[in-house]
Amino acid sequence: MTTALVTAPLKTSPPPAKIVEYEFSFSRSTGHFRFRHQGNQWLCRSLVGDAVCRRADGHEGVLFLVCQLSIDSDRNATVWAPEGDLLAALQAEVSEPSNAANFGDWADFPQGRHSPRWRLCLNRAQKAWRIRDDDTDSNKIWNTNGYKGIMRVRWMDSGPHIHVDGCPVIDAYGVVQF
Numbered sequence: 001m002t003t004a005l006v007t008a009p010l011k012t013s014p015p016p017a018k019i020v021e022y023e024f025s026f027s028r029s030t031g032h033f034r035f036r037h038q039g040n041q042w043l044c045r046s047l048v049g050d051a052v053c054r055r056a057d058g059h060e061g062v063l064f065l066v067c068q069l070s071i072d073s074d075r076n077a078t079v080w081a082p083e084g085d086l087l088a089a090l091q092a093e094v095s096e097p098s099n100a101a102n103f104g105d106w107a108d109f110p111q112g113r114h115s116p117r118w119r120l121c122l123n124r125a126q127k128a129w130r131i132r133d134d135d136t137d138s139n140k141i142w143n144t145n146g147y148k149g150i151m152r153v154r155w156m157d158s159g160p161h162i163h164v165d166g167c168p169v170i171d172a173y174g175v176v177q178f
Contacts, residue, residue, distance in 0.1 A: 015042050015069040019082045021054065024063040026122070026160035033156060035069055035077070042069070044077035047153050047162070051079040052090045053178070056146030058128045063147065066090055081150055091149065106170045109142055116154070116165040120147065131168065131176055144170065149178035 015035065023036040032043040051067035066086075067079040081087065110133065117134035128143040151164050168176045 013040065015040075015071065017068070019066060019068045019080075019086065021064055021066045022069065024065045025061050028160075032075065033077075033160075033162075035065075042071050042077075043075060044071050045075045045156075047077045047079065047156050049077075049079035050081040050150055050152050052081050052087065053147045053149060053151050054090065054093065055148060056129050056175075058122065058126075058146065061122045061124065065151075079153065087150075106142055106144075106174065108140070109170050111169050112167045114165075114167045118164050118166065118168060120162045120164060121160055129176075134163070142170070144176050145174035147176045147178065151178055 016037065020037055025034055025036075026032075027034050027043065030043055032045050033047060035042045035044070049067070051065040054064040054066055056063050065079070067081055069077060069079055071077045082090065113133075115133050115135045119132045119134050121130055122128075123130045123143055126143060129146050130141050130143045131147075132139075132141045150166075151162075152166055153162060153164050155163050157163070164178070166178045168178055171177050
């Protein structure tokens with residue numbers, strides 16, 4: 001007599017109901033973005049809200065986001081940034097990326113220009129994050145040494161791109177500050 005192996009559907013716990021730091025990345029195997037925290041993982045297909053990016057690791061393709069996370073049954077994620085003293089402390093953090101800055105690459109970056117559609121993604125070949133202003137007709141993409149600050153995420157497309165709005169400035173280390 002043969003017995004069939006019956007497995008229960010995978011049960012996942014909801015994300016923490018508080019502000020924590022997540023590792024945020026794109027899973028090429030699932031085609032979804034993922035949040036990781038303390039050994040748990042949550043996948044999402046869309047994202048909206050505000051989160052504080054502490055740093056970005058281009059080698060691993062990970063953003064370190066501090067936020068509260070909620071994901072509905074359709075895998076639509078919403079994030080909320082911390083407020084008050086925690087937000088002030090995160091904004092005051094100073095970190096220097098490991099990559100050397102190449103200031104010539106950013107000479108034409110539109111410092112502080114507001115756009116509702118900045119596209120962020122990972123340049124896997126160069127192990128660097130990049131940014132593009134989707135509100136201009138230009139195809140110019142700037143490789144950066146990461147991101148930092150409050151990211152106002154408005155949507156994600158079907159690929160590994162995150163769309164944010166704001167007035168980014170590239171600092172002396174080649175990090176995009178929001």
